[in-house]
Amino acid sequence: MESSGTPNPIASPDPQSPGADAAVPEVATASKAATPDLSNGTLPANQALWQNSLGWQPSETEQAKLQALYQGIIEGNTKLNLTRLTEPTEFWEKHLWDSLRALRPWLLDELALGKAEQTPKIIDIGTGGGFPGIPAAIVFPQAQVTLLDSTRKKMVFLQQLVSEMQLPNVRTVTERAEASGQQEQHRGKYDLALIRAVGPATVCAEYCLPMVRYGGMAVLYRGQWSVEEAEALTEAVHLLGAEVTEVEAFETPLSQGTRHCIYIKKIAGTPDMFPRPVGVPVQSPLP
Secondary structure: OOOOOOOOOOOOOOOOOOOOOOOOOOOOOOOOOOOOOOOOOOOOOOHHHHHHHHOOOOOHHHHHHHHHHHHHHHHHOOOOOOOOOOOHHHHHHHHHHHHHHOOHHHHOOOOOOOOOOOOOEEEEEOOOOOOOHHHHHHHOOOOEEEEEEOOHHHHHHHHHHHHHOOOOOEEEEEOOHHHHOOOOOOOOOEEEEEEEOOOOHHHHHHHHHHHEEEEEEEEEEEOOOOHHHHHHHHHHHHHOOEEEEEEEEEEOOOOOOEEEEEEEEEOOOOOOOOOOOOOHHHHOOOO
């Protein structure tokens, strides 16, 4: 476990609907009485769906780890508010598939993950219940994956979970993104930053781009996507030393929910003033 954080967590809400982009208040903590016991549930393999939608499918080892992740989250959910998606099929689509769909260019080797002579570094900002960071760590065992969130109880749980799952390539950091982005150990250090539904797109960009190295990428997970959002993001990433390279629209394979992934490339240095102090990006979003 790394450094301690401050209040006001940046944590990812569940993507309950295609439009779940902005941060939402947490629901009440789950209890054994209120939460069905699904710890023995089995995830659907859905190999054909993986292949048809991503051109990729998990190996037996990866499938076993995804199953272990599901069981661990369900067990942890009896004490912590990790997810409202506990039914196996929902969990598969809205956590696992949704997490990995955004990583399709790297799964298919269309984009390189880091530099050949170095260990690739991925950061999941506002990881919440460990998504998309833990699925990324499972399918990219050669990469070092950092889970960043300021909710200490969740991070303590995730640290224990990844240890039990034998994922030595995962580390947890309990801290605000605004603070991490100004620290030498994080600033400009990551090949790939992932940020899933923690606030407006321009705020997400300010959280993640200072931590991406020159030539690296950030992926913003979104539901609906508007022309106004696109225009604001284009201006914001320019200020942060980056450019939007692609906005990919698609549907989830089971519920046909609308999703967008925004791919952003770091093409210059981020000015030292970004990210701004804790709370300022939300109070006064770029540009």
